[in-house]
Amino acid sequence: MKIIRTVREMQFNRHHSRGFVPTMGALHLGHLSLIEASKRDNEQTVVSIFVNPTQFAPHEDLAKYPRPFELDCEQAQAAGADIIFAPSVEEMYPVNPTLIHVPKVSALFEGEKRPGHFDGVATVVAKLFNIVNPHRAYFGKKDLQQCAVIRKLISDLNFDIELNLMPTLREADGLAMSSRNQYLNDAERLIAPVIYRELGALALKLKTSQLASKDVDVCLLQSEKVLAENGLKVEYLSLVDAKLMEPTKVIDDNCHLIIAARLGTTRLIDNLRVLDSN
Amino acid sequence: MKIIRTVREMQFNRHHSRGFVPTMGALHLGHLSLIEASKRDNEQTVVSIFVNPTQFAPHEDLAKYPRPFELDCEQAQAAGADIIFAPSVEEMYPVNPTLIHVPKVSALFEGEKRPGHFDGVATVVAKLFNIVNPHRAYFGKKDLQQCAVIRKLISDLNFDIELNLMPTLREADGLAMSSRNQYLNDAERLIAPVIYRELGALALKLKTSQLASKDVDVCLLQSEKVLAENGLKVEYLSLVDAKLMEPTKVIDDNCHLIIAARLGTTRLIDNLRVLDSN
Numbered sequence: 128m129k130i131i132r133t134v135r136e137m138q139f140n141r142h143h144s145r146g147f148v149p150t151m152g153a154l155h156l157g158h159l160s161l162i163e164a165s166k167r168d169n170e171q172t173v174v175s176i177f178v179n180p181t182q183f184a185p186h187e188d189l190a191k192y193p194r195p196f197e198l199d200c201e202q203a204q205a206a207g208a209d210i211i212f213a214p215s216v217e218e219m220y221p222v223n224p225t226l227i228h229v230p231k232v233s234a235l236f237e238g239e240k241r242p243g244h245f246d247g248v249a250t251v252v253a254k255l256f257n258i259v260n261p262h263r264a265y266f267g268k269k270d271l272q273q274c275a276v277i278r279k280l281i282s283d284l285n286f287d288i289e290l291n292l293m294p295t296l297r298e299a300d301g302l303a304m305s306s307r308n309q310y311l312n313d314a315e316r317l318i319a320p321v322i323y324r325e326l327g328a329l330a331l332k333l334k335t336s337q338l339a340s341k342d343v344d345v346c347l348l349q350s351e352k353v354l355a356e357n358g359l360k361v362e363y364l365s366l367v368d369a370k371l372m373e374p375t376k377v378i379d380d381n382c383h384l385i386i387a388a389r390l391g392t393t394r395l396i397d398n399l400r401v402l403d404s405n
Numbered sequence: 406m407k408i409i410r411t412v413r414e415m416q417f418n419r420h421h422s423r424g425f426v427p428t429m430g431a432l433h434l435g436h437l438s439l440i441e442a443s444k445r446d447n448e449q450t451v452v453s454i455f456v457n458p459t460q461f462a463p464h465e466d467l468a469k470y471p472r473p474f475e476l477d478c479e480q481a482q483a484a485g486a487d488i489i490f491a492p493s494v495e496e497m498y499p500v501n502p503t504l505i506h507v508p509k510v511s512a513l514f515e516g517e518k519r520p521g522h523f524d525g526v527a528t529v530v531a532k533l534f535n536i537v538n539p540h541r542a543y544f545g546k547k548d549l550q551q552c553a554v555i556r557k558l559i560s561d562l563n564f565d566i567e568l569n570l571m572p573t574l575r576e577a578d579g580l581a582m583s584s585r586n587q588y589l590n591d592a593e594r595l596i597a598p599v600i601y602r603e604l605g606a607l608a609l610k611l612k613t614s615q616l617a618s619k620d621v622d623v624c625l626l627q628s629e630k631v632l633a634e635n636g637l638k639v640e641y642l643s644l645v646d647a648k649l650m651e652p653t654k655v656i657d658d659n660c661h662l663i664i665a666a667r668l669g670t671t672r673l674i675d676n677l678r679v680l681d682s683n
Contacts (some may be wrong), residue, residue, distance in 0.1 A: 129488050130478065130488075130489045130491060131489070131491070132490075132491055132492055132493065132496065133492065133496060134496060134497075172474055178524075210409060211407070211408045212410075212411070213408060213409070214410055214411070215410070218509050219412075221557075223508045223509045225505060225527070225558055225561035225562055226505070226560075227503060227504070228503065228504045228505075229503045230500045230502075230503070249503070250562075252562075253531075253536055253564055254563045257563040257564050258563045258565075259413050280503055282499065283499055283502050283532075284505075284528075284531055284535055284538045285532045286603065287535065349530065351478065351672045370409050383586065387440045
């Protein structure tokens with residue numbers, strides 16, 4: 128009989144490598160880059176397509192969220208997916224479902240603007256992890272706070288899964304790829320790239336000058352003003368530590384600018400690591 | 406490429422069977438019967454010994470909970486354990502830990518008397534499931550509400566684990582075996598069996614008579630009075646549906662009497678399926 132005292136030694140040792148890309152479908156090149164990364168790293172790649180109702184608030188876009196399932200399957204297959212997991216809502220949820228709450232990193236920003244959102248994300252991702260049982264999981268950095276929540280979920284609940292956070296893919300004009308971009312009309316689509324341009328200008332300013340805390344806040348407010356002048360309603364624009372998802376004034380490796388803004392009826396989010404600006 | 410739509414088909418298929426008996430140590434014959442059941446059913450049996458701080462409320466007996474680790478190891482090995490998992494609290498818990506909440510079945514009885522208890526249980530059991538990765542898990546029916554919480558946890562979060570609920574073991578005089586029985590002094594130890602005797606008498610009365618709802622409540626109150634006369638402080642005594650863990654008046658397969666009572670400073674719980682009384 129053996130006595131084991133560490134989690135690492137205890138974890139089950141699987142033999143075939145399985146990569147996992149959880150999605151809500153409406154796949155774009157960002158998703159496909161995750162599938163390609165999983166295909167490179169693993170013998171088998173599973174892509175889930177599930178528009179998860181519990182991460183939408185009542186007033187949000189659950190009903191109109193795009194669901195081009197057959198096109199998604201074609202694209203996922205072309206990118207290297209071996210299995211699509213596409214359950215129904217009834218297959219996934221019981222009545223009075225068990226809920227997982229990841230504290231602190233989920234409290235501000237998206238967590239504040241979208242109450243219950245990250246409980247829904249954490250719960251469905253834990254379920255999918257148990258169902259798919261992957262070795263590696265792939266998420267896009269566009270959803271930066273989600274990445275922090277999933278990192279803590281994996282660590283806190285001892286999922287034996289390697290988390291891979293992949294770079295945001297962008298359109299030629301800088302707009303972060305998102306399934307929700309298709310909600311934009313032509314005029315809004317022309318305006319939307321100002322988000323990333325302003326993030327870049329702001330990050331460069333923060334990186335190259337030694338600003339006092341007060342001046343960081345002044346810069347953030349100036350950028351909010353620029354965005355408002357372009358017709359964007361900024362929900363938040365903040366300088367954060369990307370692991371803690373708390374505001375910071377210190378420019379270091381973890382330091383990101385994060386933003387959520389409305390353009391017409393469409394809600395867009397983006398982020399930029401300050402040291403990546405140029 | 407394959408498209409899968411059910412959880413069952415998606416679950417990872419493991420090849421070596423592993424049974425798991427989660428415990429807080431201070432093993433008694435009840436625990437050993439779980440280990441023996443696991444040994445019968447599986448190629449390998451893992452027993453965890455971890456006094457989980459998050460399932461104790463601040464005023465409870467965490468510090469004085471018995472920890473006879475070496476004796477536990479000897480007994481577990483003799484009963485058939487292959488691996489003991491005995492992590493430290495630091496190995497198990499980060500700061501600001503993620504929390505799992507199983508609603509409804511955890512709300513009343515132990516959940517009401519021990520706020521936060523079942524969140525602590527659900528969270529540590531989910532962590533242990535991820536760490537040990539068992540095919541089958543074994544719990545004792547003495548903790549009836551815990552069994553209901555774990556059943557829903559496994560189902561809601563899609564753990565691919567077969568739950569085995571094993572009968573309560575009793576001393577010759579009927580007292581349910583429990584690590585907390587050693588807190589009883591000699592005089593209390595002589596009184597304690599009245600709990601099970603009264604459950605049996607009450608269950609028989611309920612089973613053999615066609616009682617109206619009002620009369621069920623009268624019988625429950627009469628039993629509380631008998632127990633009080635014996636020096637027990639009853640925290641709850643209720644007729645419940647063991648799956649829903651809600652009060653019921655209907656005598657069926659699921660129907661149990663459950664009780665928590667204090668004897669001196671020791672808190673004892675027990676239960677009896679009504680149809681099992683004789």
